[in-house]
């Protein structure tokens with residue numbers, strides 16, 4: 001039959017710099033189930049060191065410690081944490097209650113780490129009844145006297161129905177009356193069968209125990225057992241230990257996470273200003289990214305709208321090489337196009353919807369005493385619909401006008417403004433290169449395409465332009481409208497083949513070229529890409545800065561709560577539990593910062609669109625990305641502080657001042 005606890009020649013030495021303190025120098029001792037042991041001795045004699053080792057809060061440097069006959073050195077940290085949660089209850093001189101929590105929450109705290117399902121409020125109230133404090137359960141520790149706080153600590157120690165209660169000077173901070181009450185409670189627990197190991201330096205307190213161990217300078221001086229104590233039923237079965245050890249590790253664990261969430265919210269709210277300031281970096285970063293993305297998207301959408309107004313699915317067939325080449329390679333070979341070519345291209349029915357010949361040139365436009373230099377475009381009948389220049393004021397040419405080389409002109413709004421100011425140009429006669437033209441329409445406004453003013457144009461029939469105004473025999477080029485956008489490449493090839501065949505050109509001939517609008521679109525998307533890159537780096541920088549802010553505050557928080565971490569470990573928190581708690585907290589902060597940032601960003605872009613009239617378009621993707629990245633920032637920058645907290649040793653954390 002094995003004793004409950006057994007120490008064999010245990011040593012514990014503390015090192016502080018060069019010097020060493022031998023707190024325990026060869027302690028051997030057995031404690032059976034159901035004993036009430038008081039450890040006595042003057043201050044510094046090693047009582048607490050002994051209790052910490054017995055309570056699995058500290059490890060011996062040398063010697064063996066067995067629980068139920070199992071060597072503790074063979075247990076992992078997590079198994080020890082599990083045992084602390086399942087088997088032990090701790091009562092400390094300084095109570096170690098968590099100040100932000102109510103009494104009842106303090107009492108049930110060990111259950112977060114038990115892995116059992118349920119909220120255990122009822123059980124906590126039961127334990128509070130045992131110590132006579134159920135009426136105060138919704139108070140916080142600071143509203144209670146020292147004696148009451150210690151009673152709460154005892155209730156907390158009892159919540160997991162432990163086999164052993166470890167008490168380190170439980171009455172050390174209390175007056176005689178309160179001490180008496182605490183001791184009565186402990187005595188009652190002992191009578192119910194709990195094993196109690198209590199450190200004290202007071203004779204009267206030790207007198208409550210059935211066995212008094214006296215220590216001096218790290219060794220046991222005396223070990224007195226009161227007569228008449230029956231411990232015959234007090235031995236422990238091996239199987240019982242295994243249940244305690246394995247106990248909770250495989251049980252339901254989701255409850256922990258919700259527990260951590262609740263605590264994270266509590267802790268963030270407890271320091272509202274501090275939390276807000278530390279997430280400010282993330283907030284500003286996310287808000288500016290959302291707003292700028294909205295602006296960028298808006299600009300892109302507006303540009304695409306513009307592109308559409310230039311006519312979609314357009315090909316432009318021109319003479320000359322697309323690339324600039326050396327003079328040696330037939331720089332002079334430039335294909336010339338005629339109306340016959342236009343007709344042939346239109347015959348590619350399945351690919352081509354429309355085609356129109358054009359010719360361009362400079363023109364001096366005169367009206368009265370005003371004159372203006374502009375671009376003269378000679379256009380075929382189809383050009384108006386193809387390139388979306390059908391006049392909104394006035395009309396387009398008739399096919400007859402084009403046939404008969406009529407002197408009718410459609411002017412762009414820039415030309416109209418320069419020559420006519422605010423008066424109506426329709427029906428007026430202007431001179432284009434000294435030839436009289438009648439203005440029959442005004443082309444719709446198009447704005448600028450790059451540096452070029454698309455409204456600074458005069459459109460006249462292509463025939464008139466060639467033979468009367470510009471004196472050209474051939475077309476300058478052919479505009480082709482492809483039947484659908486998916487067929488652009490196919491159409492390009494068909495037209496190329498057609499022209500080469502007609503002219504008997506070789507395959508590598510480059511006396512003409514065909515461009516499409518995708519080139520413009522490519523240019524546009526590369527601009528957008530540069531913009532996204534810029535926005536991305538702003539986002540990265542602000543998240544970095546914000547993340548450092550979070551890390552800083554988390555480190556402060558870990559330091560501030562060192563004793564809390566110690567207490568949590570004492571009641572059974574594993575490394576991962578502590579780590580998760582702090583991670584959840586930092587991610588919670590960054591996500592809420594990111595969330596407020598998203599709202600602010602959407603707000604800013606709305607203000608810009610309403611008051612400044614800017615085109616904005618908030619995209620879901622930017623919102624999702626911003627939230628995702630702020631969460632990742634929380635994890636990345638919370639990891640180090642969380643690890644730092646998780647690595648703390650229980651005793652050292654508890655002693656931390």
Ligand code: ADP
Nearest residue numbers: 014016021023042043044045046047048049050
């Ligand atoms: P007691 O509880 O009997 O007052 P302790 O067990 O706390 O004594 O301490 C025993 C000795 O070990 C003391 O001399 C104390 O100064 C020293 N000691 C305890 N903890 C530490 C520590 N973390 N670092 C250095 N010395 C320590």
Ligand code: MG
Nearest residue numbers: 047048049168
């Ligand atoms: Mg002590």
